[in-house]
Amino acid sequence: MSRKQETDLMNVVRQIMDLDQQNRQQEARVTEAESKYSEINNRVEIMQLQTLQSATQTSSDAIYDCASLYTRNYRISGEYKLPKDDFLGTPELNVYCDMETKGGGWTVIQRRKIGLTSFNRDWKQYKQGFGSIRGDFWLGNEHIFRLTRQPTVLRIELEDWQGLRRFAEYGFFTVANELNSYKLFIANYTGNAGDSLRYHNNTNFSTMNKDNDKCVDDCAALRKGGYWYNCCTDSNLNGVFYRYGEHTRNSDGITWYGWHGSNYSLKKVEMKIRPVGFHP
Template sequence: MAKVNLSIVALVVTVLLLAETWAQNPRKRMAPPKPPKAQCCDEVRSLKVQVANLTSILEELSRKQETDLMSIVRQIMELDKQNRQQEARVTEAESKYSEINNRVEIMQLQTLQSAATQTSTDAIYDCSSLYSKNYRISGEYKLPKDDFLGTPELNVFCDMDTNGGGWTLIQRRKIGLTSFNRDWKQYKNGFGSIRGDFWLGNEHIFRLTRQPSTLRIEMEDWEGQTRYAEYGFFTVGNELNSYKLFLANYSGNAGDSLRYHNNTNFSTIDKDNDKCVDDCAARRRGGYWYNCCTDSNLNGVFYRYGEHTKSSDGITWYGWHGSNYSLKKVEMKVRPMGFQP
């Protein structure tokens, strides 16, 4: 009886051990049977087919995307072309408007000028008038007061020799002792010595050029070479128009370096009338018809021996010596258009 009980106990222990081992390894207990090799091959082939199909779809999508992108690029290029054409048309229209406006202003000035020419044949109002009365020696003259023109008595320097004579000087630079970095009032009334360096005065220049005039600019460098620029049409507006410059019909051998300043107002250190963000009168240190800023600066700083700083504030004429060479001598002179010696 005791042996039977021992056998039962041993059997129970064995069962318990097997149960514990089974509980600790459930994956082995639940592992599915391995599929046969043929089934694996079929699945691989199916996956390859799916991959090939997806690759084909992706390639097709990529080609379509590339086509769409090229189409968008072409559209952008076409829009850019149209935009440039539109900008060109706007620029052309603005240029034509400016030209028309310029012509209107010139016509208005010429209307005023025609009234100014209705003076007595005996009137003396500039050096050409003196020349016509047989004053043929270059030098200083006194123009009498003219109530009709509203001009006061004025000392002027007349050039009776150059190219037929009859020229009234409105500016001279040759000594370098007179500063041209002046305010509006001084440029309006004039300053300097009539036999040395001077500016005749914007108000006087306006009155001299109320009849259509010719401007001649004569220059000399520090090597003794000379050049000139002549403008067949030259006139200056009144103070209400900021002494605006109008000129045309260049001739000469110095280069056309005043055309850039056409249709610009006069600026000084205390009146910034230029067409630039910068204050050109302050940067160029003079009074002038500054645009943005200069192709010439005949009222700039007098630098000896030509070369000067790179600030372009010297007495410059870009068409001859560029922006960093200050000229030795300059004369600006006017006489009526059509003057006959």
């Protein structure tokens, strides 16, 4: 091969390499354009979903408690996960739903039945909630505040160590926000357990590290649990779990004065709420 032919061949090879590089650059530009298009398309889809979600959340179809689950045909009592709701300002939340009592739709906010979970907790723990949703637990004052921003019914179910049961129901129940110390407001009692929450109406929530009661004594420290203390109690559903009822040496048990007085610690307690306008 002559020198001229070698030179011509090298020029052809360089041209092919240049064309190949240009082709790769063009492919890269196409890929980048496709990626940007896909990103823009995804953003549009997300905005459409958010718009649709907001429209749903402003309607009666929004899922924010067990009553709304019931209306969506969830009729079995048990643990459910409520989705995060940016419109209502509620986080994702595991709840226990009672779908049977008086037509169902109840969101359980407190339970005592096993006795292995201490309720002598600080302010932050009572704010966020603690315990096992299938066992003993406190749902959390912040969650209770959010759930009671609509007209709400509170039902309290009690059981003693002989297996007898009583209940107290309040047709009006709401809890203020944290700035107002999760103050309790209740009214319209019905039931057969006696009205042992009336004394606690219009009282702030207190814990072992926040004394907000209306007494010289530190009621939360004396009763060993967070609660809406006055000076101090006609009931204490977050007291110490004592087995077999009588606890005459202590005044810090799970008490409901209207039924068994101040020296009897109950075996089981369940507090549950649902909207006033709920119809099964």
